[in-house]
Amino acid sequence: MVKLIASTDKCSVIPVDYRAYKLLHDGVLELSRVESVGMRIDVARLKENRKVVENRIVELESELKNTDVWSTWRKVYGEKANLGSRYQLGKVLFGELGYEPVGFTGTGRVKVDEKALSLLEIPFVQKYLEMEKLKKALSTYIRGIEREVVDGYLHPVFNLHLVKTYRSSCEMPNFQNIPIRDETVGRLIRTCFVPREGHVLIECDYGALEFRIAACFWKDSKMVEYARDSTKDIHRDMASKCFLLPVEEVPKQVRFYAKNQFVFPQLYGSYYVSCAKNLWKFVPDLSLSDGTSMEEHLRKNGIVSYNQFEEHIKDVENYFNSFFREWSRGKEEWVANYFRRGYFKMMTGFVCSGVMSKNELYNWPIQGPAFHCLLFSLIRLNRFLRKHSFRSVIIGQIHDSIVADVHRDEISDFVNEAVRIMTDELSRKWDWVIVPMAVEVEIAENNWFEKRPYAHGK
DNA sequence: CACTGGAGCCAC
DNA sequence: AAACGTGGCTCCAGTG
Numbered sequence: 001m002v003k004l005i006a007s008t009d010k011c012s013v014i015p016v017d018y019r020a021y022k023l024l025h026d027g028v029l030e031l032s033r034v035e036s037v038g039m040r041i042d043v044a045r046l047k048e049n050r051k052v053v054e055n056r057i058v059e060l061e062s063e064l065k066n067t068d069v070w071s072t073w074r075k076v077y078g079e080k081a082n083l084g085s086r087y088q089l090g091k092v093l094f095g096e097l098g099y100e101p102v103g104f105t106g107t108g109r110v111k112v113d114e115k116a117l118s119l120l121e122i123p124f125v126q127k128y129l130e131m132e133k134l135k136k137a138l139s140t141y142i143r144g145i146e147r148e149v150v151d152g153y154l155h156p157v158f159n160l161h162l163v164k165t166y167r168s169s170c171e172m173p174n175f176q177n178i179p180i181r182d183e184t185v186g187r188l189i190r191t192c193f194v195p196r197e198g199h200v201l202i203e204c205d206y207g208a209l210e211f212r213i214a215a216c217f218w219k220d221s222k223m224v225e226y227a228r229d230s231t232k233d234i235h236r237d238m239a240s241k242c243f244l245l246p247v248e249e250v251p252k253q254v255r256f257y258a259k260n261q262f263v264f265p266q267l268y269g270s271y272y273v274s275c276a277k278n279l280w281k282f283v284p285d286l287s288l289s290d291g292t293s294m295e296e297h298l299r300k301n302g303i304v305s306y307n308q309f310e311e312h313i314k315d316v317e318n319y320f321n322s323f324f325r326e327w328s329r330g331k332e333e334w335v336a337n338y339f340r341r342g343y344f345k346m347m348t349g350f351v352c353s354g355v356m357s358k359n360e361l362y363n364w365p366i367q368g369p370a371f372h373c374l375l376f377s378l379i380r381l382n383r384f385l386r387k388h389s390f391r392s393v394i395i396g397q398i399h400d401s402i403v404a405d406v407h408r409d410e411i412s413d414f415v416n417e418a419v420r421i422m423t424d425e426l427s428r429k430w431d432w433v434i435v436p437m438a439v440e441v442e443i444a445e446n447n448w449f450e451k452r453p454y455a456h457g458k
Numbered sequence: 459c460a461c462t463g464g465a466g467c468c469a470c
Numbered sequence: 471a472a473a474c475g476t477g478g479c480t481c482c483a484g485t486g
Contacts, residue, residue, distance in 0.1 A: 114467080137468095139480060141468085163476065164476075167470095167477080168477090177469030177477080178469070180469075182468095264475085271472085358472090359473075359475070362475080363476080399469085399470045
């Protein structure tokens with residue numbers, strides 16, 4: 001089946017930089033080699049894990065069907081009762097049993113996602129959610145991988161022609177969304193990705209890539225300063241502002257939420273109300289290093305209610321805009337320029353035309369070139385491995401990281417060259433790369449789940 | 459029976 | 471006026 005991009009006119013008369021085309025051409029060739037090489041799968045383990053998950057799902061199903069909630073469900077739906085139907089679950093919980101809906105979807109249906117359901121704190125629902133998590137692991141990942149494995153190897157397809165931002169995508173199966181956040185599910189799936197005999201898995205990840213590219217794109221002096229100084233950390237500093245903590249007392253988890261619920265959303269066009277709402281949700285889960293709860297800490301600092309917190313985040317947003325003042329002014333100009341011309345060109349030469357929203361205008365010129373750094377590196381690294389007859393092979397790519405199956409004798413040579421390409425050579429390739437690049441290397445001896453940081457020279 | 463869109467969840 | 475972006479995949483519900 002041929003897929004086409006619907007919203008972007010790539011056949012426009014705007015001259016396309018040949019170097020942009022060449023990057024995709026070379027990229028397609030190297031990615032086809034990556035696909036052909038494939039990644040080793042522990043098929044026996046995958047099967048074992050499937051059995052475990054299948055059994056647990058059966059167990060949970062029978063427990064769920066032994067409840068009053070299920071009796072009601074059967075009364076309403078009779079033979080059509082389907083435990084897998086969230087629509088039916090919504091009707092039972094909110095229609096029959098009288099629980100209060102937490103929210104509604106775009107089409108007016110009651111929200112029955114994990115977030116909405118977990119607020120109900122009903123034993124049935126908690127168990128239901130555990131079952132759904134395992135079903136997702138089973139159907140999308142375990143079965144998805146089993147279906148595509150050929151002789152113990154998986155060959156996901158990496159596309160360069162589908163994404164509006166000229167990023168990549170991946171399918172059959174999608175290797176770019178293998179679970180990692182949930183430890184239980186992550187273990188079930190990732191332990192099945194194993195190195196070849198005598199090899200280890202190595203992952204080379206660009207550190208803070210999108211922030212660095214944002215600094216290059218907006219040329220905001222403070223962003224550049226942050227990107228150049230490895231002792232500086234924008235997420236830590238904004239966590240400190242959002243949660244009224246001294247910089248040196250920002251816990252890792254608090255930094256994580258500041259990064260994903262404030263800094264990136266702000267850079268891509270969100271605003272303080274959304275940020276405040278999203279941050280506030282996690283406040284009950286947060287605590288300081290001395291054990292003080294975040295609620296307690298905020299209370300001590302005069303923030304008792306959500307409204308006060310929202311006001312505070314509004315102040316932080318104002319601070320953020322005045323701190324990155326060239327970005328703050330530049331983004332308005334960027335939007336105005338697009339409205340005059342109807343298109344824009346990425347730093348890597350790719351043209352984006354067609355109807356774009358403000359937020360897309362903020363995101364696309366960052367997301368695309370960030371990936372192009374990775375693609376350039378992958379091309380150079382794969383050529384290097386071939387030229388010098390390495391036994392090590394690149395087996396995949398996840399937007400800002402390269403995954404490789406590296407022979408034990410080649411680990412340091414591989415890492416040195418990968419890091420050299422991803423930093424020095426990249427800087428030479430494009431003059432708009434005005435901040436240093438950082439690479440985080442991880443190694444896994446037995447399987448992908450066990451990956452841990454690998455200390456390298458750079 | 460084939461197909462489509464919505465909702466949900468997984469990643470960066 | 472509105473309010474972070476990019477994907478793939480699965481299941482269900484509805485349509486023809």
